[in-house]
Amino acid sequence: MTPRINPGILYAVIAYTIWGLLPAFLKLLKPLPAPDILAHRILWSLLLLVGLALALRHGPALRRIVTTPRLMFALTASATLIALNWLCYIVAVNGGNVAQASLGYFINPLVNVALGVVILRERLGRIELIAVGLATLGVIFLAYEQGGVPVIPLTLAFTFAVYGLIRKMTPVDALDGLLIETAILAPPSLAWLLIAGTSIAAGPAWPLLPAAGVVTAIPLVLFAAAAKRVRYSDMGLLQYIGPTLQLVLAVAVYGERLRAVEWAAFGLIWVALAIYATGMVMGSRRATASPAS
Template sequence: MPAMSSTRSGIVMGASAYAIWGLLPLFLKQLQPLGAVEILSHRVIWSLGLLLLLALALRRGKALMQVMRQPKLIGVLAVSAALIGLNWLVYVHAVNEGHTLQASLGYFINPLVNVLLGMVVLRERLGRAEWAAVVLAGAGVAVLTIGQGALPTLSLILAISFGLYGLVRKMAPVESLEGLLVETALLTPLALGWLLLHDGFVLPAGGPSWPLVISAGIVTATPLMLFAAAAKRMRYSELGLLQYIAPTLQLMCALAFGEPLLPVHMLAFAFIWSGLAVYGIATWHKGRVRPMAPE
């Protein structure tokens, strides 16, 4: 029963995280005309403030100090901080520049990147249907590459960086709050330096208000804590099933923003959606989404 309860809570946490991420473009549009690096910097700084308050409220100071006394763990979290920082920056840039559709494609690819990472790093076994799903996703990327005359670089960066981030956090022996707090603290000097050097604490006339900018911390930290907690309670490859939520909502946002959905996009999405459907059906059919105790 404890294992079943853990898995169910992981599903709720994961689904909530992906729903927030899926609707994030709507929030980011409200922060314009701020640039991508400026938005990222504010997200980092105000997330740190929120996480510190949360750690104090939950009396997690002792647990945080235990993390700080482990140089190797800090090194692992520095890697995860770099990965999530890159992911954030590319994502905000994509939304700001009208490429939410490409961001959506990246997160449709991401579940199958997780499958590969689960197999290669965590030695999770894949069946024929799962291999077929990966091949179909690869075909979708190939179609888009041929149609555009170039690799969908933005989409691949988002898919791979977030896949690696989730993998590092799953393997790191640290709770979600402490881990995210350390990651954010590691990114804060860079964020603070950028804002100070570029007058980032002076908001442009007609731009977002300070309460809206500060709320970026809540929008940033909340889904990451939910995701990190979910990753501890589920098989990593099984997280792919929940990741339908975010890119589907992002795709809807892209269409709402008036971004064109070209035939080559539709063909690429068809291959990737087919791969995800094959993987999802095979996973449920084999009963692989079953209660798992936290690792």
């Protein structure tokens, strides 16, 4: 009998591929400043998500969430984190720092590991400790050479890691959770566009703005659905798809030049990820080979 493939893996692969190619779309929105792009992503995402929720009759589930303070508190926290993540990412991409953004998402899986230890009380083996140590060394090396903390990579890594952890620990459906998050962010987004936003006429072709909602909402729904079905550590491995595509775009398409120190930092983190992935594969094989108790 052919084993069933976990659908969560497929959801994660699609989500990370969309995120990996996202810089190409954001470049098209560049005539608008980063806060305007963020506001449009939130508002158009909300419209799309409301339509999906109505079509799928998620009203009762949404009412349960909004009347449960614990869930609303968690989703307010996750909404704040994902908004910070989006804003930092947009600033990085449209500022010509796609490679720096990709570094953040290369670091992110190892931040997931650290959060698993601190928050979920997961235990690390020797291989995982070596991997985390090497990645930390890479970040420290980069910070030393830059004369300060690498703000873009660390902001992206930590905001998305904590966001994913909150969503994993919050018992809400992927679509419902994202709808509530965007609804929380919608009022300040609309206020920004009305008070300080740039005229749409000065921005990109208007059909691109609704598309911003699609490329924002769909991968996040898929990511949240995958996080419920796939081990958190495995999600970290699948995430390599996104930053790999981003780095290819940065170097091959946008002509970003990385200094030797940046390549060295990438190298240390790639070695750390390779060690971590090897350890996971070996652990999985040992578990499969062990007789059932």
